[in-house]
Amino acid sequence: MNFSVLEAYQGAILGGLGTTIYICALSIALGLVLGLAIELVRQELPWMRMPCRIYVEFFRGSPILIQIFLIYYAGPHFGLLLSPVTAGVVGLSLYGAAYYAEIFRSGFEAVPKGQIEAAECLGISPSRVLWRIKLPQMTALVLPPLVNQSIILIKDSAVLSVITVPELTKQTSKIINETFTIAEPLLVLALLYWALVEGLSRLGRFLETRMNRHITSSAGRTS
Numbered sequence: 001m002n003f004s005v006l007e008a009y010q011g012a013i014l015g016g017l018g019t020t021i022y023i024c025a026l027s028i029a030l031g032l033v034l035g036l037a038i039e040l041v042r043q044e045l046p047w048m049r050m051p052c053r054i055y056v057e058f059f060r061g062s063p064i065l066i067q068i069f070l071i072y073y074a075g076p077h078f079g080l081l082l083s084p085v086t087a088g089v090v091g092l093s094l095y096g097a098a099y100y101a102e103i104f105r106s107g108f109e110a111v112p113k114g115q116i117e118a119a120e121c122l123g124i125s126p127s128r129v130l131w132r133i134k135l136p137q138m139t140a141l142v143l144p145p146l147v148n149q150s151i152i153l154i155k156d157s158a159v160l161s162v163i164t165v166p167e168l169t170k171q172t173s174k175i176i177n178e179t180f181t182i183a184e185p186l187l188v189l190a191l192l193y194w195a196l197v198e199g200l201s202r203l204g205r206f207l208e209t210r211m212n213r214h215i216t217s218s219a220g221r222t223s
Contacts, residue, residue, distance in 0.1 A: 006181075009179075012174065030097075031093045031094075031153070035099070035100025036104055038056070056101055059098035068091040069162075072163045096150075100146065103142050104142060108138050111141075143207060147203075147204030
């Protein structure tokens with residue numbers, strides 16, 4: 001193993017890492033917001049349930065690579081002309097939102113119905129029931145699967161190399177093509193993705209611990 005060949009390309013590698021972090025962070029944030037919005041719309045507007053279901057089933061049922069191609073290559077035919085990075089963010093966000101919406105749906109369904117019915121009997125408004133009862137309990141329940149789906153999204157971001165997004169996989173492919181060195185660039189690529197995933201996993205565990213402590217302390221004050 002000879003990693004000295006990568007010294008000349010460390011700028012490209014760090015640039016690719018920065019692009020990957022930027023795209024993944026923005027896509028995860030947008031996907032979470034859109035996924036939660038989809039689920040809230042499904043709950044509050046019965047006539048929107050079918051359109052939301054079609055959206056979720058389409059993005060969950062088709063490969064993300066095809067979705068990226070449709071947005072980037074077919075988009076101009078419909079007046080949607082996006083840069084590779086923007087198309088990548090849009091594609092990952094729409095794809096992730098479908099999965100996040102299903103996670104939020106399962107979280108809302110896991111909230112005990114008795115608590116909601118008791119709040120309604122006490123005359124608590126639906127908005128307060130949502131913010132004070134549903135959302136806090138749902139968030140604690142869905143945090144682990146949300147982190148897991150975000151990890152999957154980070155690894156799926158590698159497909160953006162096919163539309164020339166200068167992220168980690170694209171930059172590594174460039175190094176391989178120019179130096180004919182295969183093992184070392186791919187090993188560095190795998191380690192960098194592992195570092196990103198490990199960092200997100202640790203953040204998820206930290207947030208889960210803090211949230212459990214908050215719920216426990218709140219329950220203690222209530223009792």
